[in-house]
Amino acid sequence: MNSWSEFHIGDVRVRPNIVLAPMSGITDSAFRSIIKDANPGAVGLVVSELISVEGLSRQERKSLRILRSVASEQPLAVQLFGWEPERMAEAARVAADQGAAIIDINCGCPVPKVVKRGGGAELMRQTERLRLALRAVRGAVSVPVTVKIRAGWDDRSRNAVEIARLLEAEGAAMVAIHGRTRKQLYSGQCDWELIQAVKASVRIPVVGSGDIDSAELALRRLEETGVDGVMIGRASLSNPWIFQQVAALRTGRPVRVPTEQEAHALLITLVERLAAQVHPLVALGRARGLVCRMTKGVCGGPALRDAVMRAPSIDTLLALLRSAFVEQVAAVERFAYAPAGDGDALPRRPALLHR
Numbered sequence: 001m002n003s004w005s006e007f008h009i010g011d012v013r014v015r016p017n018i019v020l021a022p023m024s025g026i027t028d029s030a031f032r033s034i035i036k037d038a039n040p041g042a043v044g045l046v047v048s049e050l051i052s053v054e055g056l057s058r059q060e061r062k063s064l065r066i067l068r069s070v071a072s073e074q075p076l077a078v079q080l081f082g083w084e085p086e087r088m089a090e091a092a093r094v095a096a097d098q099g100a101a102i103i104d105i106n107c108g109c110p111v112p113k114v115v116k117r118g119g120g121a122e123l124m125r126q127t128e129r130l131r132l133a134l135r136a137v138r139g140a141v142s143v144p145v146t147v148k149i150r151a152g153w154d155d156r157s158r159n160a161v162e163i164a165r166l167l168e169a170e171g172a173a174m175v176a177i178h179g180r181t182r183k184q185l186y187s188g189q190c191d192w193e194l195i196q197a198v199k200a201s202v203r204i205p206v207v208g209s210g211d212i213d214s215a216e217l218a219l220r221r222l223e224e225t226g227v228d229g230v231m232i233g234r235a236s237l238s239n240p241w242i243f244q245q246v247a248a249l250r251t252g253r254p255v256r257v258p259t260e261q262e263a264h265a266l267l268i269t270l271v272e273r274l275a276a277q278v279h280p281l282v283a284l285g286r287a288r289g290l291v292c293r294m295t296k297g298v299c300g301g302p303a304l305r306d307a308v309m310r311a312p313s314i315d316t317l318l319a320l321l322r323s324a325f326v327e328q329v330a331a332v333e334r335f336a337y338a339p340a341g342d343g344d345a346l347p348r349r350p351a352l353l354h355r
């Protein structure tokens, strides 16, 4: 591995410099741990989905649940969203006590109910509040504190460089930036030139995020912009092995594309893990979302998604996935043993997860 393939956040080594991005509704312990298992040694850091500071201070089950993790996820960054510096400090203490190696402050969430109260991307407009929040959180914990921002609020206010400088002056240990404004949500172009400008303007590590959908692009973004690391979010859903593909490409090894069976087995294991970890109704809701996102654009996906959305319980959902798997294996076997020269009559090769 080259020396530029790792960096430090405070005293936490991030090796390699490829990070699983925080995704609400997705990056809980089950997803984070399955991504680590599927990509041994190839994910330098995982970040929790955003956790409500208000929820944590009220000891709400949902917030406490998101804090749960297993040892293999380390180093783990726990992301908090809130607006009251004192409450954020208190929540950071709880998260650090529960094993967070890094506390990350969400400064990019675009959701109206979050920004209306002063949290998420609104903190990029309320710079004094952001300064106080970071100060309070840093004062409360001994682990490094990082911040994830956007390009700005809207096109008239692309203040990521100014915010990054403020964060550096206040002792943030790293800044991650998704190169879209709050107004853009997830549409339009991600501005990697702005991410590069942020990197050039501060001395703390900068991690870039946005639209990385292949191993090649991950390495290209690192090289072109000089950022210390990159985050991969949505692509980890359609291709959970993308991290090991980056590692392979980087070291000149062949990029392995897992088989359909492996892809299907991963999805089943993920849902099983979810079912074992959380309340059956929570597991059902989250599993529906995961299956829908992870089977997009695949053969047989629409019918499976339709059935999964109507599944009344997590056990039924798992049974559906398992029987789809059995059918898929049978179809692959038919394909493998079909007589030569009979190409047109072959069943279409099923693919559960496209890559």
Ligand SMILES: Cc1cc2nc3c(=O)[nH]c(=O)nc-3n(C[C@H](O)[C@H](O)[C@H](O)COP(=O)(O)O)c2cc1C
Residues within 6 Å of the ligand: 021, 022, 023, 024, 025, 026, 048, 049, 050, 079, 106, 107, 108, 109, 148, 178, 209, 210, 211, 212, 231, 232, 233, 234, 235
């Ligand atoms: C479903 C979903 C949920 C997200 N939740 C969070 C979150 O909780 N905290 C956060 O900082 N960013 C969140 N993001 C933004 C991602 O971390 C990332 O910056 C963005 O998706 C761009 O990267 P990508 O193109 O690799 O997905 C979310 C994105 C998606 C698609």
